[in-house]
Amino acid sequence: DIQMTQSPSSLSASVGDRVTITCRASQSISSNLNWYQQKPGKAPKVLIYVASSLQSGVPSRFSGSGSGTDFTLTISSLQPEDFATYYCQQSDSTPRTFGQGTKVEVK
């Protein structure tokens, strides 16, 4: 199985901050990396697919980059509704695997 490791596990930030979350795969996954946002009691929601493609309806302050083993999710200017947990997920091979999550909290 491909192991996905996110860092940090949690971070504290303020509205307006630029936030960066990283995800590392245990082997090369090309650009087959997706990012999800999850709020308490809700299902995950896709933000970015194939590393850098913005899902329809997702604000442009979210962006993704990377290829191979190292990937980044960036929120350019954190908004109140962005406090949530973020997960990366590889779709290069089965079994599909997820990172452990990064919780973005209010500073």
Add this chain to the structure above:
Amino acid sequence: QVQLQESGPGLVKPSETLSLTCTVSGGSISHYYWSWIRQFPGKGLEWIGYIYYSGSTNYNPSLESRVTMSVDTSKNQFSLKLSSVTAADTAVYYCARDPAVAPIYYFDYWGQGTVVTVSS
């Protein structure tokens, strides 16, 4: 707007079989991959497997011996059976759609999730 809805018992006894159904509305079940994903109380996410509308399946090897998925295109539903459950199978179970336009794979629609507790 595509919607997915999980249904099934919220409480299952140890050693018994967990059975869930996902009903798809607002769109056809055809031409997509349909996955089951679970989230443990500690928040980790685990992909259980997927079924294609044609019936072909791909299961997580860690669960393969206990998992069976099926699809009913006439009802726009697909199902999960997980046998010989233990407390470690306690989780929120989600169904999700993968549009699977190769080589792009991701989960674009999710059900709201259903809590399944394994306890006697």
